[in-house]
Amino acid sequence: MEQKGILLESGTNELEIVEFEIANNKFGINVIKVKEIIQPIPVTFIPHAHPYVEGIIQLRGEVLPVVDMLKVLGIPNASYNAQQKYIVAEFNKQKVVFHVDNVTQIHRISWKDIERPSDMYQGGASQVIGVIKRSEHMILLLDFERIMVEINPDSGINVEAVKKLGNRQRSEKKIVIAEDSPLLRKLLYDTMHEAGYVNLEFFENGKDAYDYLESLTVNKNISEHVQLVVTDIEMPQMDGHHLTKKIKSHPDLQVIPVIIFSSLITDDLRHKGEEVGAEEQISKPEITKLILKMDELIL
Numbered sequence: 001m002e003q004k005g006i007l008l009e010s011g012t013n014e015l016e017i018v019e020f021e022i023a024n025n026k027f028g029i030n031v032i033k034v035k036e037i038i039q040p041i042p043v044t045f046i047p048h049a050h051p052y053v054e055g056i057i058q059l060r061g062e063v064l065p066v067v068d069m070l071k072v073l074g075i076p077n078a079s080y081n082a083q084q085k086y087i088v089a090e091f092n093k094q095k096v097v098f099h100v101d102n103v104t105q106i107h108r109i110s111w112k113d114i115e116r117p118s119d120m121y122q123g124g125a126s127q128v129i130g131v132i133k134r135s136e137h138m139i140l141l142l143d144f145e146r147i148m149v150e151i152n153p154d155s156g157i158n159v160e161a162v163k164k165l166g167n168r169q170r171s172e173k174k175i176v177i178a179e180d181s182p183l184l185r186k187l188l189y190d191t192m193h194e195a196g197y198v199n200l201e202f203f204e205n206g207k208d209a210y211d212y213l214e215s216l217t218v219n220k221n222i223s224e225h226v227q228l229v230v231t232d233i234e235m236p237q238m239d240g241h242h243l244t245k246k247i248k249s250h251p252d253l254q255v256i257p258v259i260i261f262s263s264l265i266t267d268d269l270r271h272k273g274e275e276v277g278a279e280e281q282i283s284k285p286e287i288t289k290l291i292l293k294m295d296e297l298i299l
Contacts, residue, residue, distance in 0.1 A: 011245030011276040013238055016108045017132070019139055020087065020100045023075045026139045027100075028107070028132060030234060032264055033144065035088045035095070037103050050151045054099060059088065065151075066097045072127065072147055091263040092145060092284050107132075107139075114141065114236040116180070116204060129180055130236045145263050145284065146183050162194045162291055173298055174199045178209040178231040178243060184284075188230075195291045206231060206238030210246055217252040226256055227298040230290070233262040241276050248277035257297040261290055 017028035018037075043055035043066050054066040066086070070078050083102040088095065114130040117140075130141035175197055179185050185202050192200060203209035209231065216225050229247065231240035238246075240260050247253045257279040265273070265283040273281040280293050 011241045011272075013111050013242035014108060015111060015234070015239065016106055017139070017141070018087070018106055019104045020085070021102045021104060022069050022073060022100050023078045024101075025073075026104075026137050028139045028141045029087065029089065029098075029144060030141075030264070031106060032269065033089045033091045035090050038086045038088060040084055040086055040099070052147070052151050057086075057097060059097075062095065064088070064095050064097050066099055067147070067151070069098055069100050089144065090266075092148065094148070096148065098144075111205075111235065111239045111242070112207075112237050116236045129234070143181055143183075146181060149183065162191045162287055172199065173197060173227045174201070174225060175294070176201045176203070176209055176213060176226055176229045178203045178206050178229070178235060178240065180204050180232060180235040184232070191287050191291070195294075197291075197294070201226075205235040206240055206243030208237070210238065210243055213247065213253055213256070214250070217250070222252050223255050228294060229256055229258045230261050230294070231258065233260060233264050241272055244273070244278050245276040259290065259293060259297070 016031040018031050018034050019026060019028055021027070038059075041057055041059075043057055045055045046053065049055070052067050052071050054068045056063050056065055070080070080099065081101050085100055085103045087098040087100055087103065089098060090096075109132060114132055117128045117131055127143050127146055128140045129143045132139040132141065175192070177185070177188060177200060179188060179202065189200065189202070192198075201212065203212065209229070213222075213226065213229070216222055219225055229243075231243050233240040240262060244258045244260065247256060247258055254277075258277070260273045260278045260281045261284060262281070263284045265281045270281055279297060282290050282293060
């Protein structure tokens with residue numbers, strides 16, 4: 001399972017998702033995040049744990065939290081069926097187990113076929129980051145990073161850590177940021193302002209960010225208008241690897257440094273960012289490391 005997705009050519013704007021079910025609804029998780037799928041095993045109850053956490057299990061010597069996805073999704077009066085499974089996942093440098101009803105199949109799709117959920121039906125606290133329309137049903141891509149931050153706020157981006165860097169003046173530097181999660185856009189806004197970077201242009205996906213950058217190429221010296229791009233990997237329409245590849249393939253845009261800031265930066269996947277030409281790859285939530293690398297690349 002963990003080899004799925006790794007075999008895809010870098011920068012193709014494709015991904016593979018594991019489709020799973022909860023209360024007869026279809027959901028998806030990027031296969032890169034999935035380490036394995038196992039049958040449920042006995043869970044040890046933890047007093048005063050977050051309501052989403054069923055308890056902990058021991059798996060090959062590691063103690064891992066088990067997240068009750070029925071509670072995460074707010075599905076009342078429901079219980080898991082006989083086909084229930086545990087999805088063992090790893091991202092943001094942490095391992096976690098998601099309890100689901102069933103795991104059905106793997107799909108290989110393009111990010112351009114994933115629609116951003118509408119504000120009209122998703123609400124401000126939605127855990128859905130994308131909608132995949134299939135002929136027979138829809139699959140919702142969940143924001144697992146947000147779910148984990150809700151359970152453990154300390155696992156997210158920490159503004160206080162940036163304050164320790166001290167007062168610095170970076171307001172003249174223009175940064176383009178591609179990040180689909182509203183929560184993380186807000187956290188990045190706050191932390192970068194704290195670090196002195198206030199000239200920020202945010203985009204919800206790589207396509208919008210690239211269209212903006214390309215619109216600036218009518219100017220002779222693009223590096224005078226944008227000094228750096230920071231991009232997530234998982235985004236509807238165009239992912240961060242494809243965005244980086246297009247920037248580095250463009251005769252005018254290729255001079256702009258690109259930092260990939262993602263929960264998917266691992267030793268196994270780092271080569272994908274290198275192949276598309278990223279100057280640096282940093283794992284969420286290492287915001288201090290991100291700020292220091294920004295300082296280095298655009299001074």
